[in-house]
Amino acid sequence: MKKILVTGGLGYIGSHTVVELQKAGFKTVIIDDLSNASVDVLDGITNITGERPDLEILDLKEKEAVSEFFNKYTDITGVIHFAASKAVGESVENPLLYYENNVGTLVYLLKECSDRGIKNFIFSSSCTVYGQPDSLPITEDAPVKPALSPYGNTKQISEEILADLCNVSDIRSISLRYFNPIGAHESAEIGELPLGVPQNLVPFITQTAAGVREQLSVFGDDYPTPDGSCVRDYIHIEDLAEAHVVALKRLLSEENKERFEIFNIGTGKGSSVLEVIRSFEEATGLKLNYKIVDRRPGDVTKVYADTTKANSELGWKASRSIKDALSSAWEWEKQVRGID
Ligand code: UD1
Numbered sequence: 001m002k003k004i005l006v007t008g009g010l011g012y013i014g015s016h017t018v019v020e021l022q023k024a025g026f027k028t029v030i031i032d033d034l035s036n037a038s039v040d041v042l043d044g045i046t047n048i049t050g051e052r053p054d055l056e057i058l059d060l061k062e063k064e065a066v067s068e069f070f071n072k073y074t075d076i077t078g079v080i081h082f083a084a085s086k087a088v089g090e091s092v093e094n095p096l097l098y099y100e101n102n103v104g105t106l107v108y109l110l111k112e113c114s115d116r117g118i119k120n121f122i123f124s125s126s127c128t129v130y131g132q133p134d135s136l137p138i139t140e141d142a143p144v145k146p147a148l149s150p151y152g153n154t155k156q157i158s159e160e161i162l163a164d165l166c167n168v169s170d171i172r173s174i175s176l177r178y179f180n181p182i183g184a185h186e187s188a189e190i191g192e193l194p195l196g197v198p199q200n201l202v203p204f205i206t207q208t209a210a211g212v213r214e215q216l217s218v219f220g221d222d223y224p225t226p227d228g229s230c231v232r233d234y235i236h237i238e239d240l241a242e243a244h245v246v247a248l249k250r251l252l253s254e255e256n257k258e259r260f261e262i263f264n265i266g267t268g269k270g271s272s273v274l275e276v277i278r279s280f281e282e283a284t285g286l287k288l289n290y291k292i293v294d295r296r297p298g299d300v301t302k303v304y305a306d307t308t309k310a311n312s313e314l315g316w317k318a319s320r321s322i323k324d325a326l327s328s329a330w331e332w333e334k335q336v337r338g339i340d
Contacts, residue, residue, distance in 0.1 A: 003027040003075045004248065007060060007109070008082030009053065010037035012192045013124065013178075015045055016185060016241035017080060022049040024245045029054035029073055031083065036195060044189035060105035070112050078120035078248055079113060081106065084154070087199060088128075088298065091151035102154035106161060114169055120251040121173040122244055123162055127233070127266070127303055128152040129177060136270070137306035140177070140262045148298050159262070166259035174247040174256065179233035179266030179305050181240045183325030184332035191332030192237075201276060202234075202326070206333035209286050216288060218273050220295035225302055229273035233266035233304035236320035236328070240265055246316045257313070266305030267318040276322070283327040 004021055008014040009030030015037075018028050022045075030042075030053050039055070046052045054073075058065045060083055070076070084102045085091065091098040106123075113121060129152065130138050131145030147153035162173045182202040184191030197213075198204045207213045221228035243265045250256050271279070277288055311317050334340070 001027050002077045005076045005079045007031045010041040014082040015041050015190045016237045017244045020241040020245045033059040047189045080122040082124045088149045088151050091149050095150035098150045119170050123175040125175045125177045126155050127179045132300050139306040163260045173260050175262045176265045181237050182234045183236045183328040188331040188335040206329050210337045216290040217293040221292045223301045227274045231270040231272050231302040236325040239318040243316050246314050263310040264305040268307045270304035280326045283323040284330045
């Protein structure tokens with residue numbers, strides 16, 4: 001049976017992907033440094049799949065330890081690399097942390113893969129590489145714009161590193177550019193668990209509904225969009241996790257058309273912040289306390305994916321609705337807070 005290394009496998013997207021990998025028959029080993037995840041996530045994964053993934057708690061910056069890891073696990077056939085820092089504001093405050101965590105560790109990991117003949121590498125990228133798009137929906141051919149933050153820049157640089165390496169080595173890689181992942185596993189065993197005050201919209205919504213936060217701030221209602229609030233492409237975390245399995249199988253069966261491929265992973269549909277709030281209220285029957293405040297610096301007005309390439313090439317399509325995603329996010333929040 002094929003063994004897949006999932007770095008950052010206890011995190012939000014990583015944990016859901018481990019579940020989908022196990023469901024598809026893969027063995028998994030997780031590397032996580034617990035900087036933004038809890039070891040309890042392993043129980044959640046095990047409860048869903050009936051199988052406990054291997055876990056090695058280590059920091060990918062520790063080169064020696066990473067090398068030791070690969071000495072121990074000699075049967076890895078593919079890597080899905082999630083481990084990275086992802087707070088846009090923090091990356092502006094502390095750029096070197098982001099370049100070291102996101103770019104430095106990618107280089108170490110790829111060196112190990114290259115040295116050990118591990119050829120299949122899936123990379124966790126973001127629609128942030130498109131910046132403020134010139135036209136919508138956005139295709140993979142759209143120009144990569146100057147990054148708006150060091151975080152965004154690390155995703156751009158990482159893709160360039162992968163493209164350069166794939167040109168000259170046996171490594172084949174797929175970069176998945178995520179739009180906005182939301183929701184939780186339908187079992188409510190795993191979900192998004194941000195430390196401190198959530199920066200992202202949906203955890204802030206569910207924490208407000210749970211009474212952990214008093215009020216949601218909607219950042220601006222004067223954008224040139226139908227209701228004035230920003231538009232994003234919100235994708236159910238289970239759809240997103242499934243895309244990784246499909247991409248991995250494409251590499252393992254050598255169906256990839258190029259050595260380095262890029263796919264947008266979104267729904268193709270844009271929703272405004274106010275629409276998300278309305279959908280949450282409809283999905284849960286709750287009334288959300290929110291107010292309109294000033295725009296948040298750095299926010300893009302509108303972005304949603306053209307998913308034609310992922311649909312036709314990968315044979316993958318998001319199938320769950322935004323309401324499903326929001327109600328699963330709420331079920332998870334209730335479970336975390338002990339609400340009936
Ligand atoms: C951001 C990053 C993205 C990163 C993702 C995960 C940018 C342009 N995008 O996505 O690259 O992968 O975070 O960390 O930097 N909003 C509110 N109130 C809130 C929170 C958010 O109104 O309390 C609004 C925002 O203004 C935005 C939308 O909700 O319009 C989504 O925000 P968020 O969940 O933070 O995601 P992005 O900024 O799209």
